[in-house]
Amino acid sequence: MDRKRNTYFHYGRAGACLLLAVVGLVWLTGCSLFGSGDETVRDPNADKPQPEIVRYTGEKSKVYPFVYTAKRELSLTFNGMSDDVTMRKLLDELDRYRIRATFFLPGMRVAEEPDVAKEIVARGHEIENNTLNRLDLTKLDYEQVYKEIHLSNEIIQRETGVTPQFVRTKSGDYNDDVRLATAQIGLKGVVSYSLFLHNWQSESEPEKYLYIRKHITRGGIINIDTEEDKALLEAIPMLARAAEDVGYSFVPVSKLVAHGGIRKPLEEIKGYDAIKPNKNYENAKYNLIFSNRETRKKEVALTFDDWGTDYTITKILDILEKYDVKATFFLRANGVEANPNLARAILEAGHDVANHSYSHPVVTTLTPEQLQDDIVKAHQVITEAIQQQPTMLFRPPTGEIDDKTAKIISAIGFPNIALYDVTTFDWDANNSANHIENIIMNQTQNGSVILLHMLDDIHTIEALPSVIEGLEKKGFTLVKMADLIGLNQSGGRKQ
Numbered sequence: 217m218d219r220k221r222n223t224y225f226h227y228g229r230a231g232a233c234l235l236l237a238v239v240g241l242v243w244l245t246g247c248s249l250f251g252s253g254d255e256t257v258r259d260p261n262a263d264k265p266q267p268e269i270v271r272y273t274g275e276k277s278k279v280y281p282f283v284y285t286a287k288r289e290l291s292l293t294f295n296g297m298s299d300d301v302t303m304r305k306l307l308d309e310l311d312r313y314r315i316r317a318t319f320f321l322p323g324m325r326v327a328e329e330p331d332v333a334k335e336i337v338a339r340g341h342e343i344e345n346n347t348l349n350r351l352d353l354t355k356l357d358y359e360q361v362y363k364e365i366h367l368s369n370e371i372i373q374r375e376t377g378v379t380p381q382f383v384r385t386k387s388g389d390y391n392d393d394v395r396l397a398t399a400q401i402g403l404k405g406v407v408s409y410s411l412f413l414h415n416w417q418s419e420s421e422p423e424k425y426l427y428i429r430k431h432i433t434r435g436g437i438i439n440i441d442t443e444e445d446k447a448l449l450e451a452i453p454m455l456a457r458a459a460e461d462v463g464y465s466f467v468p469v470s471k472l473v474a475h476g477g478i479r480k481p482l483e484e485i486k487g488y489d490a491i492k493p494n495k496n497y498e499n500a501k502y503n504l505i506f507s508n509r510e511t512r513k514k515e516v517a518l519t520f521d522d523w524g525t526d527y528t529i530t531k532i533l534d535i536l537e538k539y540d541v542k543a544t545f546f547l548r549a550n551g552v553e554a555n556p557n558l559a560r561a562i563l564e565a566g567h568d569v570a571n572h573s574y575s576h577p578v579v580t581t582l583t584p585e586q587l588q589d590d591i592v593k594a595h596q597v598i599t600e601a602i603q604q605q606p607t608m609l610f611r612p613p614t615g616e617i618d619d620k621t622a623k624i625i626s627a628i629g630f631p632n633i634a635l636y637d638v639t640t641f642d643w644d645a646n647n648s649a650n651h652i653e654n655i656i657m658n659q660t661q662n663g664s665v666i667l668l669h670m671l672d673d674i675h676t677i678e679a680l681p682s683v684i685e686g687l688e689k690k691g692f693t694l695v696k697m698a699d700l701i702g703l704n705q706s707g708g709r710k711q
C-alpha cells in the first residue's frame with residue numbers, strides 16, 4: 217500500500233466521512249459534516265439521535281482457524297483489496313485454474329472501488345468482511361470495533377448486493393470484543409486461517425511448492441494478503457498444483473463451513489479418561505504383543521506408524537480403499553494436534569487409530585511421570601481429533617521397551633503393548649520399494665504384524681500396492697491388529 221493511500225484510509229477523516237455519506241452511513245460514524253469547515257453543507261442525519269452501541273452480553277461468535285471436516289476440501293482466501301489492475305489479474309489467474317475463492321474485503325476499499333468488488337462477485341467468488349479500515353481492533357474500544365465490522369458489512373451489501381456472513385481482521389487475530397461484535401451484528405463467525413502465506417524469503421521453487429503442499433489440509437483455510445504479498449499472482453498456479461497433487465479442491469468459506477461439523481469438547485467424549493496417570497505401577501501386568509502365532513488362520517495385520525502430510529496419508533488411504541483393506545494406524549499425537557482432520561479421515565475410512573505417544577520419545581529414557589503424561593496427552597489429543605475413544609493399543613516409538621517401562625505404560629490403561637514381528641526399515645528413504653516388498657514377502661507368517669510408516673518422502677506408498685497383491689496371492693487376509701490379536705473394544709483380549 218502506498219503512503220498516500222495509507223494516510224487517506226487511516227487518517228483521512230473528512231474523506232472517509234464523504235465516502236460513508238455517499239452510501240448513507242454517516243449516522244453511525246460520528247461524521248457531522250460533508251467536509252470540514254463548510255457550514256453550508258450539513259449532513260441531513262446530523263440531528264438524528266445517535267444509536268448507542270452497548271457491549272453484547274450474549275454468546276461469542278464462532279471462530280474458524282480451520283473447519284472440522286474430513287472432506288477433501290479447503291478454502292483459499294484473500295485479505296485486503298489491492299489496486300484495480302492487480303485484482304483483475306488475480307481474478308484471471310483464479311479463472312485459469314478454476315478456483316472459487318473467498319475475498320475478505322475492507323469496506324472502505326469497496327466504497328472507493330465498487331467495480332472491483334462487483335467483478336469479484338460476477339466471477340463467482342465469495343465476498344466477506346475484512347473490517348472497514350483494517351485497523352488493529354485490539355486497540356479500539358467496543359463501540360469502535362462494532363462500527364468497523366458493521367459499517368464494512370453495510371457498505372459491501374449496498375455496493376455489491378452481497379451480505380457478508382464472516383469477518384476477518386487484517387492480521388487474522390481476534391479478541392473477545394471482535395467475537396462479541398460479530399455475534400451482535402448477526403454474522404456467522406470470525407475466520408482466521410490455518411496458513412497465512414506471507415512474502416517468501418530465499419526459498420527455492422521446489423521448497424516453496426513443498427511448503428504449500430504441506431499446508432493443503434482437509435478443512436484448511438489458506439490466507440494471502442493482496443496488498444502485502446509481492447508474489448500474489450505466482451502463488452495461484454503453485455496452490456492449484458499442490459491441491460491437485462494432494463487430491464483436494466478449493467471451495468468458498470461458506471461452503472466449507474456448511475460441510476463441516478461441530479466438534480464435541482474432549483470431556484463429552486466417552487472414554488476420554490480411559491487413560492489416566494497412575495503411580496501404582498510396580499505390580500502392573502502387561503502383554504508385549506509381537507504377533508499372533510497361535511492363530512490357524514492366514515491372517516496378518518498391516519500397521520502404519522508416526523505421522524505425515526495429507527499428501528502422503530491420503531495416498532495410503534486411497535491404496536487401502538482400492539484393495540478393500542483395513543489397517544491400524546499408530547499416531548504420533550503432536551502431529552495429530554496440528555492437523556486433527558486428517559486423523560479423523562483415517563478413522564472415517566474404516567481403519568483403527570491407536571496411540572504412538574505425543575512427542576515420540578524413546579520410552580525407556582523418560583521418568584515414570586514424564587512417560588505417563590506424554591501418553592495420557594496423546595490419548596486426549598487423538599480422542600478429541602477422532603471424536604471417539606481410539607483403539608486401546610499403545611506402540612512404543614522405535615519399539616524400545618523394558619519390564620519397568622511396560623509396567624508404567626500398563627498402569628495407565630494400556631496392558632496391551634503393540635509391537636510387530638515384520639519390520640522393513642521403510643522409514644529410511646534409502647530403502648527402495650523393492651527392498652520393502654522383499655522383506656515383507658520373506659518374513660510374513662500366519663498372525664504376523666507388519667510395521668510400516670506414514671512418513672513423507674519414503675518409498676512405502678510405492679511399495680504398498682505390490683505388498684498387498686503379493687500377500688493376498690499367498691492367501692493372506694489383511695485385518696486390523698485388534699482383530700488379529702482378539703482385542704475387544706474395552707481393551708481386553710478374548711484369548
Ligand SMILES: [Zn+2]
Pocket residue numbers: 521522572576612613614
Ligand atoms: Zn514411530
